[in-house]
Amino acid sequence: MxxxxxxxxxxxxxxxxxxxxxxxxxxxxxxxxxxxxxxxxxxxxxxxxxxxxxxxxxxxxxxxxxxxxxxxxxERQFEAVSVSDILEALELVVGYDDIKQTLAEAISSRRRINFMLEGPPACAKSVILEGIRRAVPNSYQAFGSRTSAAGLSEV
Known part of the structure; x- marks a missing residue:
């Protein structure tokens, strides 16, 4: 550290x-x-x-x-991603406006956070994550193979 x-x-x-x-x-x-x-x-x-x-x-x-x-x-403030930039990256996802807004506000707060999206197949979980990954520098997606039983592993 x-x-x-x-x-x-x-x-x-x-x-x-x-x-x-x-x-x-x-x-x-x-x-x-x-x-x-x-x-x-x-x-x-x-x-x-x-x-x-x-x-x-x-x-x-x-x-x-x-x-x-x-x-x-x-210095980090200049690198901050605005809520509107994140929402723009998530325009491909139809619906889920409350979830998109909540995720965008949480990400723009610039705190180190993790998300776990859960739901049935084909409900836009991966598309939401991909939109966030494109909008936010230094972000990554962790799928089942990159996680542990105790939670997300450090990458």
Whole structure:
């Protein structure tokens, strides 16, 4: 996992409004980092220790850490796919407007997500996936041979 991904996950945890403001810190493993990653990021000034209780250390992002994640997210914003672009790619599919709208909005939110489409044969599942794959850069389809019993495998 790259430093930017670690910092982005940390920012997501710190901005999670479901958690009270006093609990918006994180441990290194909660954001996919190792102890060495946390030490390096702290030495570089991207994170700081917000509290330490015995063997448990809680971290938070510094302003420098927040600004680098913000700058990287602004670059990604230019690559964002709009809802209208996704819906345009799905014009070949007749009907299922509610499903197409929901998928388009979920994809345009730029969060890492997976979809599982289920239904009888010939109900446009593959056509919907192909339309999304064409509209969204770096997307791929995973069929039965590329999945595991526990869920989607990392590709």
């Amino acid at each position: 790259t430093d930017i991904e670690i910092l982005r996950r940390a920012l997501d945890r710190e901005n999670d409004t479901r958690r009270p403001p006093t609990m918006r810190h994180w441990e290194f493993h909660a954001v996919g980092a190792t102890r060495a990653d946390a030490k390096r990021l702290m030495d570089e000034g991207y994170i700081f220790i917000s509290s330490r209780n015995g063997s448990i250390t809680k971290y938070k992002l510094t302003e420098k850490g927040r600004s680098i994640v913000w700058a990287e997210s602004m």
